[in-house]
Amino acid sequence: MALLNVTSPHLHKPGNTGAFMRQVIYATVPGIAVLTHFFGWGTLINTVLAVLTALACEAAILKIRQKPIAFYLNDYSAVVTALLLALAIPPSSPWWLTVVGTSFAIVVAKHLYGGLGMNPFNPAMIGYVLLLISFPKEMTTWLPASGVTASTEALNLLQSLQLVFTGQISGVDAFSGATPLDTFRTYAGQPEVLDTNAVLHGLMAGYGWEWVNVAFLLGGIYLIWRRIITWHIPVAMLAAIFFLSGFFNTAVDADNYGSILFHLLSGGTMLGAFFIATDPVTAATSAKGKLVYGAGIGILVYVIRSWGGYPDAVAFSVLLMNLAAPTIDYYTQPRTYGHSKPNKGLAKRS
Amino acid sequence: MPEFLLVLISTILVNNFVLVQFLGLCPFMGVSNKLETAMGMSLATTFVLTLSSVLSYLTYTYILLPLDVEYLKTISFILVIAVTVQFTEMVMRKTSPLLYRVLGIFLPLITTNCAVLGVALLTVKKGIDSFLYAFLYGFGGALGFSLVLVLFAAMRERILVSDVPTPFKGASIGMITAGLMSLAFMGFSGLIKI
DSSP states (O other): OOOOOOSSSSSSOOOOOOHHHHHHHTTTHHHHHHHHHHEEEEEEEEHHHHHHHHHHHHHHHHTTTOOOHHHHHHTOOHHHHHHHHHHHOOOOOOOHHHHHHHHHHHIIIGGTTTTTTOSSHHHHHHHHHHHHHHHHHHHOBBBBOTSSSSOOOOOOHHHHHHHHHHHBBBBBBBOOBBBBBHHHHTEEEOOOHHHHHHGGGGGSTTTHHHHHHHHHHHHHHHHTTTTTOOSSSHHHHHHHHHHHHHHHIIIIOTSOOHHHHHTTTTTTTHHHHIITOOOOSOOOOHHHHHHHHHHHHHHHHHHHHHHSSSSSHHHHHHHHHHHHHHHHHHHOOOOOOTTTSOTTTTTOOO | OOOHHHHIIIIIIIIIITTTTOOOHHHHHHHHSSSEEEEHHHHHHHHHHHHHHHHHHIIIIIIHHHTTGGHHHHHHHHHHHHHHHHHHHHHHHHHHHHHHHHHHTTHHHHGGGGGHHHHHHHHTTTTTOHHHHHHHHHHHHHHHHHHHHHHHHHHHHHHHOOOOGGGTTTTTHHHHHHHHHHHHGGGTSSOOOO
């Protein structure tokens, strides 16, 4: 009988990258459905565009680098990157925005570093931040959520297509609305405006966005249940936002700082916590490292949202912690079995 | 007190000398291949930057201004910086020969680190008129430099073992990484207006 001597990790479950990535894709379905319900077909059109662009870019690079194309396309990692970017881009954005962002994400942020598993930054967030800095107007114009006022309806398929490919809808002059985070930023400190603004008053938090976040939360719980991600990063990140927003909302000033639920269920909080920050390549590795990493993202999200120049900060915070992740790993190395102390700090390296 | 904290946050994060003002890129690229050298370099630079910022402030306020020769500021700052670096080098040679050898040519090169001269000149340009403010400005700038240098070095150690396409190996992927880091640091813009 031959005893196979294999190294860790000893996975009990048969699985490969493609299977894991497909689970992530399934987990975004509720979020996509809610986004489509509130903002029309734009999200789906963006997703299709982004996925096609990502696959084309991935195939082109693999061809240039003379690697097996079908093998790497089958791991679905490019699809996940494209999907996450498409969910972050406003549904009303022109087609070229999605294409530029996705191709930059795949080519520069992923393949210049050697492809899947090597990239130090989350490719989708690099694409998002590039677009946000280069095209701030397009990236901050959201559609009004359907039903926020009595007359607001989501765009139908034809209108969405028109908006994405021509930039205007026949018969409608202007069609845009601020997100709850934007609205709160603009009117912070003016309770009389905040109290009456319909955008800010859904059932629990901002109108429409609360359900988007709840849907991504459900998807995230599914991912934890399927053991695709561990609980450390989302819990640390959400806990940091919870405590900071709780402190500033109750102890400092309720008019200038949004409530706990408002911060937890606005913008990209849940998408970021469960889908973006948990990217196993760019996050910290050990359990302790993951807690530090997640809490760092939460703190940065709250700081940039409350005092910074951008209404939402998930993308920036994830990137900033990405660049700290190797250092966090370096200082949170777990103890190796058989050794009394963990190998960390400057002294042990030779 | 809060304003001094703001000066520190501003110089470390919002107006980071390397990633936002693009000063001191030469040591940022040159010494970031290994984490230990990066740590040593950041310690040395922190010391030099803080000291030279304070000394140039004193030189400007108590020598150049009373004599009415502000136009000599660049050359006198260079002199002050060169003296400070030489002093650091002598101290380091005696106290830590290993670090001295590891840093090698980069230690004298702090003299030409544009962040050091940049801090001195910016102190004057911003009209900073208190000793403590000048000290914090230099110290914060140095902390910001050290922070990104160490983070960058840890990243580069990881990039070194990844399968980077041949034309992008070494300094080129380092430049791209620095650019992407700078993209991430744009998130701090607007945090503090100083």
